[in-house]
Amino acid sequence: MTRRELREHCFKMLFSADFYPTQEEAIAQLGQYLQSPEEDDVDESGILQVLHKVELKETDSEYLQARTANIMEKILEIDEKLNQAAAGWKTKRMGKVELTILRLALYEMLYDDAIPEKVSINEAVELAKKFGGNDSPSFVNGILAKFVVKGARAAGDARAAGDARVPEENRACGETQEPQETHASRETPENKESEA
Template sequence: MKRRELREHIFELLFRIEFNSPEEMPEQIRLFFADMEELGEEDQAYIEKKYLCIVQKLPKLDEQIEETAKGWKISRMGKVDLTILRLAVYEVEFDKDVPVGVAINEAVELAKKFGGDDSPAFINGILGKIGKKE
């Protein structure tokens, strides 16, 4: 499976955090993978590992997003936009296998596919500021 597809699956799994308690997430992860029969073991391991790494860093990611998004609180952001930002900021800050430009571009593509009309510009603006710090 291509990285873009894997990233999309990570986004979909991360999105479930917004609607389920931490106690419910192990079952949500199980259900997520049960619905994806075409997924190989290696791809599943990659998705699950990256998801868990992002979840461990959520407070730091959210803090950085909120600091960068002047005038925006995490609680006011759309759930889709917030999930995309969390994934992208993780990639920019912690995943050295993903170049900053690729992380930003992929986040904008996710925003075009899953977000609202203003999502791509919003995502690009915040990530552009974060990317310049790198």
Template structure:
């Protein structure tokens, strides 16, 4: 499937979990069975979903801090899911280069959200990037 498709599955799951606040484990398990992911992709999706929810207060605080004039409840659920995923990758995963997370988030926003969403997501992630310095090779410090 590949990391891009697994990232897209994780974003869709985060969105679904924002809409349907039922049993998270059950929803994740169902989607993973339906998607027929590779073992590596299944591990990635599980780690991202669990990671986002374990750090959601920190992630949401970063979003609100850098989305001037926007409260979490005013941000579209699609954009919020994309931002949470990308900020989790940037801040808490060392195996994903920073620039890859941002580029993928912008592409997801363009694909699944409004015309202006790519710029909105890029703007917030650009501000977050100033908090987490990036090496020349694009990896997190």
């Protein structure tokens, strides 16, 4: 199964888990998703009923359960970061589709170094196009972009202070890699002439 398919299943599992009153109940229901696989189908009124594909491999099933449970354990922390970044849009006001996509993408950006930030954002936008409304892709992209900008700003602050490492407290803003050199800080012939 591709990463995109796994991410989509993870989204569906997180989305359905959001309807249970306690995290324990939600985690218990994750197995239900995996035990009753069905194809996506269109009902009598022509509305797409999105379920999931048939026959998940055992490794895919284990990955999905672990990944979804890990995200659910971090939801309060992720929601706090989303509330800070989304001015005027607290998580309680967000649509469940957009909120679930943001939680999944932000988890990847903050806790999964194997997935580049821009891939997480792109995949989140694709999920928003598929499952959200007309404005969902731009909303999701705008919120997630704030984490990249904050991370870049934190990296710039660290560099300006003479420290090439990103402070631990700024990693929560999305910065997970060593900061890259900015154009202004590069030594160029023009910079050398202006210094002389």
